[in-house]
Amino acid sequence: MKISYNWLREYLDFDxxxxxxxxxxxxxxxxxxxxxxxxxxxxxxxxxxxGRVLTCGKHPDADRLSVTTVDTGGPEPLNIVCGAPNVAAGxxxxxxxxxxxxxxxxxQFEIKRSKIRGQVSEGMICAEDELGIGxxxxxxxxxxxxxxxxxxxxxxxGVVTDTVFEIGLTPNRIDxxxxxxxxxxxxxxxxxxxxxxxxxxxxxxxxxxxxEGSVSVTVEAEDACxxxxxxxxxxITVGPSPAWLQNxxxxxxxxxxxxxxxxxxxxxxxxxxxxxxxDAAAITGNRVIVKKLPERTKFVTLDGIERELSxxxxxxxxxxxxxxxxGVFGGKKSGVTETTTDLFLESATFSPVSVRRTSxxxxxxxxxxxxxxxxxxxxxxxxxxxxxxxxIKELAGGEITGDIxxxxxxxxxxxxxRYSLDRMNRLIGKEIPPExxxxxxxxxxxxxxxxxxxxxxxxIPSYRVDVTREADVTEEVLRIYGYDNIGISSEMHSMxxxxxKPDRERVAANMAEMLSGNGFAEIMCNSLTPAAWFETxxxxxxxxxxxxxxxxxNDLNVMRMSLLPGMINTIAWNxxxxxxxxxxxxxxxxxxxxxxxxTLEITDNYSExxxxxxxxxxxxxxxxxxxxxxxxxxxxxxxxxxxxxxxFGIKQREITTTEDTPGWFSxxxxxxxxxxxxxxxxxxxxxxxxxxDVRQDIFYGEIVWENIITLVKTxxxxxxxxxRYPWVRRDLALVxxxxxxxxxxxxxxxKTERNLLQDIDLFDVYESDAIGKDKKxxxxxxxxxxxxxxxxxxxxxxxxxxxxxxxxxGFGATLR
Numbered sequence: 091m092k093i094s095y096n097w098l099r100e101y102l103d104f105d106x107x108x109x110x111x112x113x114x115x116x117x118x119x120x121x122x123x124x125x126x127x128x129x130x131x132x133x134x135x136x137x138x139x140x141g142r143v144l145t146c147g148k149h150p151d152a153d154r155l156s157v158t159t160v161d162t163g164g165p166e167p168l169n170i171v172c173g174a175p176n177v178a179a180g181x182x183x184x185x186x187x188x189x190x191x192x193x194x195x196x197x198q199f200e201i202k203r204s205k206i207r208g209q210v211s212e213g214m215i216c217a218e219d220e221l222g223i224g225x226x227x228x229x230x231x232x233x234x235x236x237x238x239x240x241x242x243x244x245x246x247x248g249v250v251t252d253t254v255f256e257i258g259l260t261p262n263r264i265d266x267x268x269x270x271x272x273x274x275x276x277x278x279x280x281x282x283x284x285x286x287x288x289x290x291x292x293x294x295x296x297x298x299x300x301x302e303g304s305v306s307v308t309v310e311a312e313d314a315c316x317x318x319x320x321x322x323x324x325x326i327t328v329g330p331s332p333a334w335l336q337n338x339x340x341x342x343x344x345x346x347x348x349x350x351x352x353x354x355x356x357x358x359x360x361x362x363x364x365x366x367x368x369d370a371a372a373i374t375g376n377r378v379i380v381k382k383l384p385e386r387t388k389f390v391t392l393d394g395i396e397r398e399l400s401x402x403x404x405x406x407x408x409x410x411x412x413x414x415x416x417g418v419f420g421g422k423k424s425g426v427t428e429t430t431t432d433l434f435l436e437s438a439t440f441s442p443v444s445v446r447r448t449s450x451x452x453x454x455x456x457x458x459x460x461x462x463x464x465x466x467x468x469x470x471x472x473x474x475x476x477x478x479x480x481x482i483k484e485l486a487g488g489e490i491t492g493d494i495x496x497x498x499x500x501x502x503x504x505x506x507x508r509y510s511l512d513r514m515n516r517l518i519g520k521e522i523p524p525e526x527x528x529x530x531x532x533x534x535x536x537x538x539x540x541x542x543x544x545x546x547x548x549x550i551p552s553y554r555v556d557v558t559r560e561a562d563v564t565e566e567v568l569r570i571y572g573y574d575n576i577g578i579s580s581e582m583h584s585m586x587x588x589x590x591k592p593d594r595e596r597v598a599a600n601m602a603e604m605l606s607g608n609g610f611a612e613i614m615c616n617s618l619t620p621a622a623w624f625e626t627x628x629x630x631x632x633x634x635x636x637x638x639x640x641x642x643x644n645d646l647n648v649m650r651m652s653l654l655p656g657m658i659n660t661i662a663w664n665x666x667x668x669x670x671x672x673x674x675x676x677x678x679x680x681x682x683x684x685x686x687x688x689t690l691e692i693t694d695n696y697s698e699x700x701x702x703x704x705x706x707x708x709x710x711x712x713x714x715x716x717x718x719x720x721x722x723x724x725x726x727x728x729x730x731x732x733x734x735x736x737x738f739g740i741k742q743r744e745i746t747t748t749e750d751t752p753g754w755f756s757x758x759x760x761x762x763x764x765x766x767x768x769x770x771x772x773x774x775x776x777x778x779x780x781x782x783d784v785r786q787d788i789f790y791g792e793i794v795w796e797n798i799i800t801l802v803k804t805x806x807x808x809x810x811x812x813x814r815y816p817w818v819r820r821d822l823a824l825v826x827x828x829x830x831x832x833x834x835x836x837x838x839x840x841k842t843e844r845n846l847l848q849d850i851d852l853f854d855v856y857e858s859d860a861i862g863k864d865k866k867x868x869x870x871x872x873x874x875x876x877x878x879x880x881x882x883x884x885x886x887x888x889x890x891x892x893x894x895x896x897x898x899x900g901f902g903a904t905l906r
Contacts, residue, residue: 092342093272094128095253097360101273102288104280108253111276115255118275119569120266124256130337131249132222133198137190138243139163140233141215146179151207160185160215163240171211176229182237183230184216184246192220223247248333252341262556264464268362271553278533278570282526290361293476296490300324304492305373305434309499310381314404314444315416317468317498318380319475322370324432326350326488335485350426350433353481355457362553363437363466363474364458366406366414370432372424375409378434383412391454392420403448404440417445417462419454433488437475439468447640467553468502505550505558512544514564520576522567530570536563592802597738598677598795601702604737608730610673610704615656617679618646623655627778629753634682636696649681653703654754657790658774661707662782670786671708673722677795678703702793704730704771707786724757724773727789731761731771738798739805740768743840747833754778754790764804766797817848817875820890822897823906824868825861830901832868839872842896843889846881849873867906 095108106114112122141160144167149155156177159167162185170185177183186192186201192214201214218224218231221243237246257272265271273288280286305322309315330336331352339346339355346352354365368378383389385401389412399405404416413424417440426433445462449455475494482488515521531538531548536557540547550557557563568576602612621637624630630651641647650656653676664672679698706722713719732742740763750760750770758772771791779788824835832852839850854869861867874881874889897903 091257091259091267093255093257093269094338094341095255096250097252097269097338097341098273098276101270101290102277102280103286104276112255114276114279115257115272117569117572117574118279119260119263120272120275121258122255123258126254126256128252128254128341129249130251130333130340131244131247132193133191134251135184135221135242135244135247135249137201138184138186138192138216138221140237140239140241140243140246141168141183141185141213142239143177143179143181143183143215146177149207149209151209155207155209157209158215160213161239162187162213163238168212169210170213170215171206171209172215172230174215174217174230176232177215181230182233182235182239184221184233184243186214186216186220188213190214192216193222194220221247250337250341252337254341261464264461264466264555265362265553267461267464268358269360271362274535278530281533282529282570290473291477293473293480296321296476296479296494298492299489300491302491303376303432305370305376305378305495307378307495307497308380309497310379311404312499314382314441315380315497316439316441316500316502317471317496318436318438319471319494319496320378320437321435321475321479321494322433322491323435323479323482323488324370324491326431326433326482326486328426328428328430328486332485348426348428349485350430350482353478353485354435356481357474357478358457358461361470361474361477362461363470364417364461365474365478366420366436366458367426368406368413368424368434368436369426369430370434371430372413373408373434374411377409378413378436379407379409380416380438381405381407383407387412389415390422391415392422392425394422397452400448400451402444403451404444406436415448415452415454416440418449418452418459419456433482435475435478435482437471437478439466439471443640450640450642453643465555467551468498469552472496502552504552505554506539507548507550507558507560507563509546509548509560509563510544511546513560514567517561517564518568518576519579522571526571527567530567531563534566534570536566592799594799597799597802600737601734602675602677604734605675605704605730608673608733610675610730613657613660613674613676615650615653615660615676615678616646617650617681618642619648619650619655620645621648623781624648624651627753627781631682634684636681636683650678651680651682653678653680653701653792654774654778654790657703657705658778658782658784658788661705661788662784665784665786671710671712671722673704673706675702675704677701700795702734702795702798703790704734704793705788705790706730707788722787722789724789727771727791728759731769731791731793734793735761735768735798738802740798740801743836747831763801766800767794768797768801769793813875813877815876815878815880817873818881818886820872820874820886821853822870822872822890822894824870824897824901824903825865825906826868826901826903828857828864828866830903832870834901835868835870835897838896838900839893842892846874846876846885846889847872848875861906 112125115122139162141162144159144161146156146158149157154173156172158170158172160170161167188201188203190201191198192201203212215230218226266275270290277286277288303324307318307320309318328348328350331346331349335352335356336346339352344355350367354367358364382401383399383405387399388396389399390396405412406414406416414420440462442463442465445459449459511524535551537549538546539549621635624635625632636649638647661672679700681698683695684697706727708722710720710722710726744763746762748760750758754775755772756775758770761769769791774788774790836850840847851871852868853871856867
């Protein structure tokens with residue numbers, strides 16, 4: 091938001107310079123993000139003065155040039171060669187002295203002392219376009235008798251200079267969305283030094299000049315229209331605004347349009363109250379109706395776009411059709427044009443929720459909607475209406491027709507706060523004198539209605555929609571008192587804290603450190619996703635989607651049900667930028683709606699679950715002179731999943747593996763432990779890859795982090811000495827049916843031999859018609875060790891014999 095230094099001084103008398111004021115505003119919570127100089131004329135006419143042409147004669151070597159001497163208020167007249175046909179002795183003219191920058195179209199150049207066709211020229215007599223005040227270049231500007239030699243041209247032409255502050259206004263400080271609002275905050279600060287108040291210009295009661303022809307007003311949708319005020323003015327003349335009004339608007343980046351529209355913009359940025367001007371000729375039936383129109387009603391807005399309305403959109407209508415989307419955007423048919431002669435002026439307060447939803451729904455964001463969304467002051471509507479009406483009569487003429495129509499069915503009650511000075515001092519950490527606190531409250535228009543020892547009952551002004559609690563008032567006191575005035579205490583207060591074990595943050599940090607060390611990069615995706623993604627796949631329960639009541643856009647209208655879309659989208663983004671070898675992980679929440687009927691808490695209707703997602707794609711390593719490229723695959727991801735589980739004490743023998751093939755996997759596995767699902771992983775199906783235009787394989791896995799935390803609680807860290815006795819390895823080559831999985835063999839092996847079997851591993855798989863159709867050969871290693879003694883060959887053979895018999899009986903296995 092832009093605030094003009096000159097404009098501020100219209101409402102508050104202060105001496106602070108630009109740098110000091112920037113620091114004060116930032117300290118008040120109105121952070122100054124930038125400061126820039128503004129001038130009403132390009133270049134500001136720096137170096138241009140008024141001169142009197144003393145002599146003028148023809149150039150001896152050029153028919154179209156004149157040689158002049160000009161008095162510019164200096165000790166000696168200047169010799170200037172001029173090419174303008176209208177230059178003559180005795181004229182008062184603008185002269186650009188050497189070193190001055192003048193304009194030629196969009197380019198600028200510096201005036202230098204030079205020779206033109208052999209004659210010395212010590213400046214330039216300027217035309218309109220060269221000073222930046224017009225486009226004419228037919229001849230030089232001839233000034234009137236009020237000019238005097240040596241007078242700065244900027245003074246003669248009334249060039250305005252200003253300083254403009256760019257303020258980063260936070261959403262809760264809508265009370266400072268105007269120049270008067272900022273002046274009001276500054277007055278509270280300066281009031282601690284000397285009594286001072288910010289003041290708006292006094293506007294007297296309007297006297298109607300005629301009765302007939304006044305537009306009537308009806309409010310049907312009182313839930314969305316808090317207050318509606320309007321006034322009819324007939325017989326106006328629409329035209330350009332005066333220079334002072336155009337300069338005010340241009341200084342804050344607004345382009346002047348015409349006197350009526352400019353006045354509504356001026357009052358908006360003066361008071362913070364949005365206004366809207368209707369061409370009264372477009373108000374069919376001479377009646378304004380504030381209501382909602384049926385679903386899918388067509389309406390053409392001021393930008394010429396036809397929009398479909400929602401039945402919840404508040405509209406300003408005449409007796410036949412809509413004229414304006416209330417608080418958001420005007421209609422094409424009812425706006426003020428050069429031919430407008432009769433006017434209906436609107437000043438209203440609309441429901442912030444209603445305006446916000448409409449603005450988001452139609453993707454329309456205006457200065458008016460920005461303020462209505464955050465809450466405008468209903469007490470300001472009448473003043474702003476009178477202020478605008480006075481300016482319109484002054485600048486556009488016309489007659490006030492009828493009285494102000496003011497519909498305010500349920501006046502907004504001011505917030506009341508019980509305020510404890512003791513709690514304030516404890517919260518701030520410093521005791522502020524009660525009289526200082528009262529002075530600050532008074533300067534903030536916070537009325538003290540009751541006072542008891544140590545407590546105040548406060549009435550909050552209606553424009554402070556963000557101050558509703560005791561803590562809010564403390565923030566206001568501290569903001570004006572000054573954060574820098576709160577010293578650092580020499581005391582230190584602390585308390586013992588207890589953290590539930592395991593520490594979730596530490597477990598997550600250990601996981602992230604381990605994955606990062608293995609070449610993974612962490613990503614963080616938006617928790618908001620488009621509902622269409624889950625609806626079109628057919629693999630998610632769309633009834634369980636958590637939909638946003640007031641989404642920012644249709645692309646961000648539900649809480650994510652899976653981390654998968656964010657992961658694939660991230661991979662696609664990287665692939666489009668030629669980064670194809672990726673290992674990514676994300677630890678985030680997924681959300682679902684559940685049946686919460688009959689519960690007292692609304693949060694019981696929803697669940698959130700923390701998930702760890704991993705994905706690998708592309709090559710595991712690039713091509714080197716001593717090693718070929720290794721494409722990432724299913725078993726690479728499997729290894730990373732098992733590494734994470736092992737890191738937190740979940741051993742392979744405790745895990746049960748089953749096939750898992752939901753729609754997003756073309757092939758996959760699901761892991762469970764102690765009856766809890768802990769992970770699923772596999773190869774992403776082509777259907778899902780095509781949705782993101784990804785053409786290379788992606789291997790994706792999800793670890794249910796909540797269940798990992800549950801299992802970690804049951805694990806304990808144990809230490810043991812190194813084994814005293816050596817281990818022995820024996821290998822078997824088993825011919826099995828293709829349907830038999832290695833996990834089944836591992837489970838049966840540990841079930842058969844519980845004491846000596848330490849580990850089992852698959853190190854080769856062989857398939858060939860030579861060993862039989864639908865058969866395969868597993869080469870498996872077995873690690874045996876006795877903790878009490880060295881194994882003998884007899885013990886080894888006994889164990890291996892028992893394992894072979896178990897495999898034969900359990901799976902019909904044979905030895906190769």
